Amino acid sequence: MLAGKCQNVAGSHLCQCPKGYRLSPDGNECLDVNECLEKVGFCVDGFCQNTEGSVRCECPVGWQLSADGSQCVDAREEPCYNEHKGKFCLGPRGQNTTRRNCCCTLAAAWGLDCQACPAQNTKEFQKLCPLGAGRGGDGEDFDECAMMEHLCEGGTCVNTDGAYRFNEISFSNSLIICKNSD
Numbered sequence: 001m002l003a004g005k006c007q008n009v010a011g012s013h014l015c016q017c018p019k020g021y022r023l024s025p026d027g028n029e030c031l032d033v034n035e036c037l038e039k040v041g042f043c044v045d046g047f048c049q050n051t052e053g054s055v056r057c058e059c060p061v062g063w064q065l066s067a068d069g070s071q072c073v074d075a076r077e078e079p080c081y082n083e084h085k086g087k088f089c090l091g092p093r094g095q096n097t098t099r100r101n102c103c104c105t106l107a108a109a110w111g112l113d114c115q116a117c118p119a120q121n122t123k124e125f126q127k128l129c130p131l132g133a134g135r136g137g138d139g140e141d142f143d144e145c146a147m148m149e150h151l152c153e154g155g156t157c158v159n160t161d162g163a164y165r166f167n168e169i170s171f172s173n174s175l176i177i178c179k180n181s182d
């Protein structure tokens with residue numbers, strides 16, 4: 001038996017396979033588990049490579065493997081835009097960010113190729129921003145005020161937990177336009 005451990009028990013034997021293997025139906029060998037086919041949701045944005053006894057998730061250039069090795073996370077930092085008109089991206093934010101940091105803080109488009117951000121009520125938005133707008137994938141609060149420092153000339157932006165506001169007026173669902181309080 002490959003890599004497995006068997007133990008004789010009264011009139012029979014009991015076999016156990018190491019992690020990444022499963023006992024064959026006849027109970028005589030340990031067979032590799034093909035995690036790429038069996039593990040739902042594993043390595044969805046990457047290239048899954050099944051190996052003997054294990055599995056590997058390979059990520060596209062600019063993406064990073066998550067700490068547990070199960071997912072590719074888009075770590076590319078590119079321009080973020082507050083307006084998207086037709087094919088054009090307008091209103092760039094002060095600094096380059098990841099797509100998540102950009103689109104989960106209600107920007108309109110992201111990237112050197114000006115891709116529209118997913119709309120808030122779509123599955124794609126939920127996947128990118130699982131805890132809704134204003135928070136990252138681990139629940140961390142985004143400081144929208146720091147991300148949009150040049151947008152709010154003459155107004156005061158106040159970062160709050162999971163959201164932000166301008167001059168006591170909450171802007172949570174629409175394009176951010178800073179209004180002076182007077």
Ligand SMILES: [Ca+2]
Binds near residue numbers: 054
């Ligand atoms: Ca395997």
